[in-house]
Amino acid sequence: xxxxxxxxxxxxxxxxxxxxxxxxxxxxxxxxxxxxxxxxxxxxxxxxxxxxxxxxxxxxxxxxxxxxxxxxxxxxxxxxx
Amino acid sequence: xxxxxxxxxxxxxxxxxxxxxxxxxxxxxxxxxxxxxxxxxxxxxxxxxxxxxxxxxxxxxxxxxxxxxxxxxxxxxxxxxxxxxxxxxxxxxxxxxxxxxxxxxxxxxx
Numbered sequence: 001x002x003x004x005x006x007x008x009x010x011x012x013x014x015x016x017x018x019x020x021x022x023x024x025x026x027x028x029x030x031x032x033x034x035x036x037x038x039x040x041x042x043x044x045x046x047x048x049x050x051x052x053x054x055x056x057x058x059x060x061x062x063x064x065x066x067x068x069x070x071x072x073x074x075x076x077x078x079x080x081x
Numbered sequence: 082x083x084x085x086x087x088x089x090x091x092x093x094x095x096x097x098x099x100x101x102x103x104x105x106x107x108x109x110x111x112x113x114x115x116x117x118x119x120x121x122x123x124x125x126x127x128x129x130x131x132x133x134x135x136x137x138x139x140x141x142x143x144x145x146x147x148x149x150x151x152x153x154x155x156x157x158x159x160x161x162x163x164x165x166x167x168x169x170x171x172x173x174x175x176x177x178x179x180x181x182x183x184x185x186x187x188x189x190x191x
Contacts, residue, residue, distance in 0.1 A: 047164060047168045047171070047172075048150075048162065048163075048164055048168065051164075051165070051167065051168060052149070052150070055150075055151050055152075060151070062151045062152060063145065063151035063152045063153075068113075068114075070166070070167050071167050072167060072171065
């Protein structure tokens with residue numbers, strides 16, 4: 001089952017309100033996405049913790065409806081942004 | 082996760098310095114993400130054990146609970162969960178993966 005970009009974006013935004021999100025549909029098939037998520041919530045956390053925050057925002061859809069979502073997380077530096 | 086699955090995962094992680102829980106085998110990976118991580122380890126000439134989660138559904142679900150990580154592949158280095166495909170790719174590109182291998186005294190091609 002596929003998900004659309006808006007739905008993914010909405011779920012992430014709900015859990016991480018300050019997130020800047022760039023999602024690409026890699027194959028144009030509604031099933032292979034990449035997402036870059038930038039948020040201050042990631043600051044000072046390990047990559048594993050950062051990705052877990054995104055996974056938990058996706059509420060169990062990762063690994064199920066969402067087979068292929070490549071995630072890249074970035075810290076947001078408040079003063080420079 | 083049943084006790085047998087947990088013990089199996091524990092023993093693989095304890096007995097293999099580098100182990101990759103993956104779909105398929107290092108010679109015949111069955112998913113693009115597993116291909117990517119297994120290729121990175123091959124390029125770095127790291128000795129690793131690939132564990133095919135597709136052979137056992139208990140294991141396929143169990144490893145996700147064990148690591149609290151929803152996707153496969155999953156890479157363990159000296160008993161530590163290092164990441165899935167996205168993190169390993171990023172760490173390979175920025176040199177952090179080599180640093181971990183070095184810090185943990187594992188041999189690899191520099």
